Amino acid sequence: MIDDTRHTFIATAAFGLEGLCKRELMRLGFEDAKAELGGVRFSASLTEAFRACLWLSCADRVLLVMAEGECRTFEELFQLVRNAPFSETLPRDAAIPVSGRCARSRLMSVRDCQAITKKAIVEHMRSAFHTASLPETGPRYQVDVALHGDVARVTVDLCGDALNRRGYRTWNGEAPLRETAAAALVTLSGWHGDTPLHDPCCGTGTLLIEAAYRAARRAPGLTRAFDIEKWPYADARALREIRKDAEEQFDPGLIPAISGSDISEDALTLARRHIRQAGLEGRINVFRKDLRDLQLREENVCFLTNPPYGERLGDRKQCEALYRQMKPLLARHPGSRLCVITSHPGFERVAGLRAQKKTRLYNGRLECNFMRF
Ligand SMILES: C[S@@+](CC[C@H](N)C(=O)[O-])C[C@H]1O[C@@H](n2cnc3c(N)ncnc32)[C@H](O)[C@@H]1O
Numbered sequence: 001m002i003d004d005t006r007h008t009f010i011a012t013a014a015f016g017l018e019g020l021c022k023r024e025l026m027r028l029g030f031e032d033a034k035a036e037l038g039g040v041r042f043s044a045s046l047t048e049a050f051r052a053c054l055w056l057s058c059a060d061r062v063l064l065v066m067a068e069g070e071c072r073t074f075e076e077l078f079q080l081v082r083n084a085p086f087s088e089t090l091p092r093d094a095a096i097p098v099s100g101r102c103a104r105s106r107l108m109s110v111r112d113c114q115a116i117t118k119k120a121i122v123e124h125m126r127s128a129f130h131t132a133s134l135p136e137t138g139p140r141y142q143v144d145v146a147l148h149g150d151v152a153r154v155t156v157d158l159c160g161d162a163l164n165r166r167g168y169r170t171w172n173g174e175a176p177l178r179e180t181a182a183a184a185l186v187t188l189s190g191w192h193g194d195t196p197l198h199d200p201c202c203g204t205g206t207l208l209i210e211a212a213y214r215a216a217r218r219a220p221g222l223t224r225a226f227d228i229e230k231w232p233y234a235d236a237r238a239l240r241e242i243r244k245d246a247e248e249q250f251d252p253g254l255i256p257a258i259s260g261s262d263i264s265e266d267a268l269t270l271a272r273r274h275i276r277q278a279g280l281e282g283r284i285n286v287f288r289k290d291l292r293d294l295q296l297r298e299e300n301v302c303f304l305t306n307p308p309y310g311e312r313l314g315d316r317k318q319c320e321a322l323y324r325q326m327k328p329l330l331a332r333h334p335g336s337r338l339c340v341i342t343s344h345p346g347f348e349r350v351a352g353l354r355a356q357k358k359t360r361l362y363n364g365r366l367e368c369n370f371m372r373f
Pocket residue numbers: 173174175176177178200201202203204205206207261262263264267289290291292306307308309322
């Protein structure tokens with residue numbers, strides 16, 4: 001079935017990444033993309049929205065907005081959902097799990113909001129399909145009801161697994177960076193794939209893989225599945241075309257010298273595994289080295305790193321000793337620059353460096369600074 005009806009979507013993004021996500025959407029051709037708290041709103045057909053799922057690197061999910069409106073009572077919520085066009089998007093056998101969230105709203109019980117939403121969808125579907133039974137044996141349509149203040153937003157998730165699940169990370173090392181955050185740091189670093197890139201505290205290799213994907217024009221979601229691909233009302237042939245186009249754009253030959261080092265052999269074992277699972281074996285070199293002894297052959301290196309933050313008491317001294325090694329590292333590599341994310345508020349003082357540019361963002365729950373030197 002061809003579907004060119006326009007819908008409203010929200011690409012959700014971590015706090016601080018909404019602007020980057022908006023720019024990504026604009027580059028993908030979604031010209032009306034508008035950033036709001038926690039995401040970016042844009043309009044598209046279902047088919048076009050699949051392109052966003054496949055290509056967005058720093059968004060968490062792509063949600064189809066089914067209904068939005070003020071709801072002060074459960075009856076208002078029920079009517080809002082009951083009147084939303086679910087039967088135009090969901091088939092009769094759709095499996096419809098419902099999740100929920102409430103923040104500063106009169107309707108405080110998340111469970112009740114979920115139950116009312118589900119009841120209203122079921123009633124809508126029964127009436128639209130003239131049936132008493134909805135088997136829910138078909139494809140998944142994950143519905144979410146979110147109340148912020150007294151405004152309810154009811155959405156259906158196109159993705160399934162969150163977008164950070166690219167498919168290459170199966171083991172988490174110590175404090176790994178989310179794939180979406182790593183992709184955001186690659187963008188913020190200003191690196192364009194035209195100089196060598198090295199992560200001297202590479203851990204499980206997330207920054208390296210995301211940088212290589214960017215350089216190789218590899219869609220982040222290329223090898224994973226999305227819920228929308230199983231939806232009967234989406235245009236399956238058009239979705240396959242979009243995948244095929246993304247496969248053709250992927251060119252590993254574009255990847256410049258990308259390498260990483262770490263003091264921990266365990267972390268490197270994971271990094272090698274992830275690099276292999278990301279389809280980048282032979283394209284990224286990782287090796288064991290203490291940052292203080294690191295000497296690369298290349299010049300004009302972009303050092304991009306997520307070092308330890310010393311969050312736990314007792315770790316701080318060790319981590320500051322590492323920060324003091326960053327300036328000598330730069331001095332040993334003429335023409336190079338350094339990009340660091342850390343929650344340590346005194347990084348510049350300890351490292352004896354002054355950032356040219358600083359961006360505040362979150363790594364999980366930790367408020368961090370991303371700094372370019
Ligand atoms: C926060 S983790 C990096 C996580 C990584 N970005 C990822 O996604 O997996 C910090 C890393 O710094 C490494 N490290 C600590 N001290 C180091 C040193 N002196 N030289 C090199 N690496 C070091 C740790 O082994 C750890 O893997």
